[in-house]
Amino acid sequence: xxxxxQTPRHLVMGMTNKxxxxxxxxxxxxxxxxxxxxxKKPLELMFVYNFKEQTENNSVPSRxxxxxxxxxHLFLHLHTLQPEDSALxxxxxxxxxxxxxxxxxAFFGQGTRLTVV
Amino acid sequence: QxxxxxxxxxxSVPEGAIVSLNCTYSNSAFQYxxxxxxxxxxxPELLMYTYSSGNKEDGRFTAQVxxxxxxxxxxxxxxxxxxxxxxxxxxxxxxxxxxxTGTSLTVIP
Numbered sequence: 001x002x003x004x005x006q007t008p009r010h011l012v013m014g015m016t017n018k019x020x021x022x023x024x025x026x027x028x029x030x031x032x033x034x035x036x037x038x039x040k041k042p043l044e045l046m047f048v049y050n051f052k053e054q055t056e057n058n059s060v061p062s063r064x065x066x067x068x069x070x071x072x073h074l075f076l077h078l079h080t081l082q083p084e085d086s087a088l089x090x091x092x093x094x095x096x097x098x099x100x101x102x103x104x105x106a107f108f109g110q111g112t113r114l115t116v117v
Numbered sequence: 118q119x120x121x122x123x124x125x126x127x128x129s130v131p132e133g134a135i136v137s138l139n140c141t142y143s144n145s146a147f148q149y150x151x152x153x154x155x156x157x158x159x160x161p162e163l164l165m166y167t168y169s170s171g172n173k174e175d176g177r178f179t180a181q182v183x184x185x186x187x188x189x190x191x192x193x194x195x196x197x198x199x200x201x202x203x204x205x206x207x208x209x210x211x212x213x214x215x216x217x218t219g220t221s222l223t224v225i226p
Contacts, residue, residue, distance in 0.1 A: 031212055033214075040125060041218060042119070042121065042216045042217060042218045042219075043161075043205070043214075045213065045214070048212060048213065050212060055212065056212075056213065090160055092214075094214075100211055101148070101210075101211055102149065102209050102211070102212055102214075105149065105151050105163050105207075105209075106151075106163075106207070106209075106214050107163065108153075108160035108161045108162070109160050110159055111159070111160045
């Protein structure tokens with residue numbers, strides 16, 4: 001399998017549930033990202049991990065909790081979400097040089113369509 | 118002011134038309150400029166990227182960057198119904214990517 005794989009593709013959860021989104025990249029990249037995509041809005045960066053270290057947390061509510069156990073896997077743990085959190089959640093990977101600058105473009109997974117009821 | 122501005126459309130053209138998609142940006146530190154295509158219910162896929170001002174061509178697609186005007190364009194020649202999608206411009210500085218809202222394109226057979 002190649003590229004960036006996200007599971008599940010679709011998720012419906014209640015506001016009191018706890019669930020996790022999974023992302024795996026097979027590209028040998030060392031940076032991974034979570035984005036939120038809502039209708040009519042630009043992609044919203046949520047979290048960035050370089051070399052397994054979180055380098056960005058873009059003022060994301062604590063009900064979203066990322067985990068990056070290694071440079072190939074990224075999780076987004078969800079708990080007590082709100083209906084406005086319903087969106088497409090996209091994982092991406094890229095390769096960053098030792099100076100911290102991106103060396104290649106971002107590659108995206110297919111996304112998880114999340115609906116909070 | 119947003120970092121990246123992109124007209125969301127929608128844009129509707131007849132098959133065979135030349136399509137022009139554009140973005141403007143405000144940050145002169147942006148280094149790479151990219152265009153992504155996103156079909157409904159799918160993740161964005163990279164179409165083209167370029168590093169410097171000028172034109173880059175790949176088949177029916179041409180990406181153009183004008184750093185002095187902070188303006189980038191994507192041209193699609195001989196547009197096909199299969200080109201119907203949302204096109205997102207993106208640019209990066211450091212380890213972060215900045216995206217436009219995307220332009221929805223429909224090519225009518």
